[in-house]
Amino acid sequence: MTPQQQLADVFVALAGSSQEGALDVPGTLAVLADGSPSLLGATAASVVYVPGGADRPQATGSDPDVTRLEREALSWREGPGHSPQGADAHFAAATPLDGPAARQRWPRYAPAALALGHTHVVAVPLRVPTRTLGALVLFSGRRDVPSPAALTLGRSLADFTAVTLQRAREAEDGRTLTGQLERALTSRVIIEQAKGVIATRRSLTMEGAFEALRSHARSHRRPLHDVAREVVEGHGDPGLTDPAVRGSSGPVPGAAAGRERHGSGT
Structure with a gap:
């Protein structure tokens, strides 16, 4: 499958995750997390959804270890996508997980991610016009950090996902x-x-x-x-x-x- 076809499949899957207005948050997050590593040149990916209000935060990863890490981080309130309303999602450049900034800000998250073999992390916000709903988090090693072009594509995927989630939520609220x-x-x-x-x-x-x-x-x-x-x-x-x-x-x-x-x- 060509990269273009793979990208098209991911967009189609994201659009189809809210068929007939029925909100499927776990399914939407899984589509983005599973498709991002190969499309964006990352070793793994996670998606953290922090909608606010009465809705509980959710997280999923491209593999079981990352999923477990992000779900544990929900209680720690650590990591690029776990602060309220995605406040930490400004880490839009590769941040070394063994660096002082990451260790100081995420004292449990950074060592846990390093233990999984990841050395760098990049956060791409899930944005809608009025707020940030969470982040697409990309993990990588020292030699395979996502390129600027890949991050641009990641922002498009994240924005599309955020709009899909928001519109489905609005439709559900309307119903x-x-x-x-x-x-x-x-x-x-x-x-x-x-x-x-x-x-x-x-x-x-x-x-x-x-x-x-x-x-x-x-x-x-x-x-x-x-x-x-x-x-x-x-x-x-x-x-x-x-x-x-x-x-x-x-x-x-x-x-x-x-x-x-x-x-x-x-």
């Missing part, structure tokens, strides 16, 4: 919001239907019917939607729909007159 709005609308419709049932059967205003419904839900410590659904489905508490029950807006119209007529006839 979540749509679902919440649909549920809220459905709940509102059911509540309005229940108000209509109660108002009709007890001769209440719609406001009085809603107050009766809400008071019942509160006194029984039940969700308003559940109580309303039972009323609409015809198996709610009879006290909510019984015409003889007084509502919050007063007695049922005509009831007093009926009592007077009954009294006058005895």
